[in-house]
Amino acid sequence: MTEDAAGRPLRADARRNRARVLEAAETVLARDGLSASMRAVAEEAGVGLGTIYRHFPTQEALYQAIIADRLRKLVTEGETLLAAGDIARAFFGFLTRIVEVSAEKRTLSDALTGAGVDVKDGTSDIARDMRALIETMLTRAQREGAVRDDLRMPELLALLAAACTAVERGQWQAHVAPRALAVLFDGFRPRVRRDVPEGEQGAHPEP
Amino acid sequence: MTEDAAGRPLRADARRNRARVLEAAETVLARDGLSASMRAVAEEAGVGLGTIYRHFPTQEALYQAIIADRLRKLVTEGETLLAAGDIARAFFGFLTRIVEVSAEKRTLSDALTGAGVDVKDGTSDIARDMRALIETMLTRAQREGAVRDDLRMPELLALLAAACTAVERGQWQAHVAPRALAVLFDGFRPRVRRDVPEGEQGAHPEP
DNA sequence: CACCATACGGAACACTTGTTCCGGATGTCA
DNA sequence: TGACATCCGGAACAAGTGTTCCGTATGGTG
Numbered sequence: 001m002t003e004d005a006a007g008r009p010l011r012a013d014a015r016r017n018r019a020r021v022l023e024a025a026e027t028v029l030a031r032d033g034l035s036a037s038m039r040a041v042a043e044e045a046g047v048g049l050g051t052i053y054r055h056f057p058t059q060e061a062l063y064q065a066i067i068a069d070r071l072r073k074l075v076t077e078g079e080t081l082l083a084a085g086d087i088a089r090a091f092f093g094f095l096t097r098i099v100e101v102s103a104e105k106r107t108l109s110d111a112l113t114g115a116g117v118d119v120k121d122g123t124s125d126i127a128r129d130m131r132a133l134i135e136t137m138l139t140r141a142q143r144e145g146a147v148r149d150d151l152r153m154p155e156l157l158a159l160l161a162a163a164c165t166a167v168e169r170g171q172w173q174a175h176v177a178p179r180a181l182a183v184l185f186d187g188f189r190p191r192v193r194r195d196v197p198e199g200e201q202g203a204h205p206e207p
Numbered sequence: 208m209t210e211d212a213a214g215r216p217l218r219a220d221a222r223r224n225r226a227r228v229l230e231a232a233e234t235v236l237a238r239d240g241l242s243a244s245m246r247a248v249a250e251e252a253g254v255g256l257g258t259i260y261r262h263f264p265t266q267e268a269l270y271q272a273i274i275a276d277r278l279r280k281l282v283t284e285g286e287t288l289l290a291a292g293d294i295a296r297a298f299f300g301f302l303t304r305i306v307e308v309s310a311e312k313r314t315l316s317d318a319l320t321g322a323g324v325d326v327k328d329g330t331s332d333i334a335r336d337m338r339a340l341i342e343t344m345l346t347r348a349q350r351e352g353a354v355r356d357d358l359r360m361p362e363l364l365a366l367l368a369a370a371c372t373a374v375e376r377g378q379w380q381a382h383v384a385p386r387a388l389a390v391l392f393d394g395f396r397p398r399v400r401r402d403v404p405e406g407e408q409g410a411h412p413e414p
Numbered sequence: 415c416a417c418c419a420t421a422c423g424g425a426a427c428a429c430t431t432g433t434t435c436c437g438g439a440t441g442t443c444a
Numbered sequence: 445t446g447a448c449a450t451c452c453g454g455a456a457c458a459a460g461t462g463t464t465c466c467g468t469a470t471g472g473t474g
Contacts, residue, residue, distance in 0.1 A: 048453035155387040162373035171320045180362040187394025255423035
């Protein structure tokens with residue numbers, strides 16, 4: 001990304017400013033989430049508005065560049081976890097990391113459900129990789145009995161996105177987030193068959 | 208609410224318009240969520256902007272009036288459920304209803320966590336009632352063994368708010384919502400002690 | 415019916431947002 | 445160093461927001 005659209009190398013100041021814009025956007029997105037304004041980015045970068053638009057045709061392009069980058073890093077992390085061997089640790093650890101990064105960067109939840117993501121942008125490719133990785137982990141975790149068999153991707157992603165959104169919006173205070181996640185993850189685990197012969201679990205009074 | 212601030216009865220057209228505004232706001236909030244604009248409400252009500260501001264000093268006042276009303280109806284529903292006797296059914300049924308209403312009305316999630324709710328507004332009173340009712344249900348459900356003992360209000364509300372937010376933002380498609388909720392609720396239920404003597408559950412390979 | 419406090423409508427204001435545009439500055443290369 | 449393509453800054457534009465204001469209309473009353 002140090003080249004012109006026509007292959008010419010960028011001028012030194014242009015390259016410098018491009019980096020500044022990216023770094024500033026990173027900071028501002030972490031502070032304000034996806035509602036961060038272009039003016040806030042410009043100010044943080046110490047740069048004019050026109051400079052931003054010279055490098056990124058639109059706000060969405062700029063933000064997606066950063067989100068895609070974060071997704072990419074996460075996927076790399078996830079692959080490392082997966083390679084480590086312990087699938088239960090990888091599965092739950094990865095989900096935890098996703099929520100953690102959401103909390104720090106306030107910018108991931110939409111990418112998980114694919115909300116408002118177009119088919120041809122760069123985000124959707126890496127988002128697909130992300131989902132594929134999660135699915136791999138899910139399948140293997142189920143095969144090894146660490147996760148209930150009837151958990152499917154749609155509800156897994158729905159719950160994950162919900163957690164990320166809540167965290168991004170500050171609805172999960174830092175000290176309750178781990179407890180909430182623990183409860184959520186327990187719902188992912190296989191239920192152990194009770195001695196009770198009939199009826200759905202948890203729907204009976206009298207201990 | 209058919210009276211002046213000074214106790215005088217409202218003029219007929221004023222009373223009529225007030226009702227129209229409330230109904231329109233209901234509709235528009237259900238359609239657009241909390242980002243609904245005052246102009247949209249005015250248009251839906253067939254009324255001028257000034258008319259809205261005559262009855263509600265601010266956008267927040269109007270929206271909180273409606274949210275408080277929805278919370279009030281929900282609390283009534285919840286009390287009925289509680290009185291029915293089956294605490295497990297009441298607890299999980301009530302939580303389900305809250306999420307359902309969130310989906311229809313797109314306007315509850317903030318009220319649950321108390322996000323941006325001031326101390327002296329009308330919403331916070333009923334929101335407190337709501338939380339108290341949930342806590343009553345939680346405690347009784349735990350006493351009867353339908354819910355795990357270590358589930359506390361903060362994480363319960365955090366998870367509930369997350370589900371509501373996700374649903375309001377359309378991140379939970381209608382057909383996955385029940386499955387996601389079922390998984391979430393399973394996390395609320397008591398874990399049955401495994402025959403395995405040591406180690407954390409779900410962290411072991413080999414089925 | 416006539417009066418007037420009450421209520422209405424919507425233009426106008428102040429502000430924020432994303433985006434465009436262009437005169438002027440600046441890096442690069444002969 | 446000079447020349448010029450490249451790049452920068454920020455004013456300006458268009459669209460949206462919540463809110464205020466005031467001339468006009470109207471329901472209730474004597």
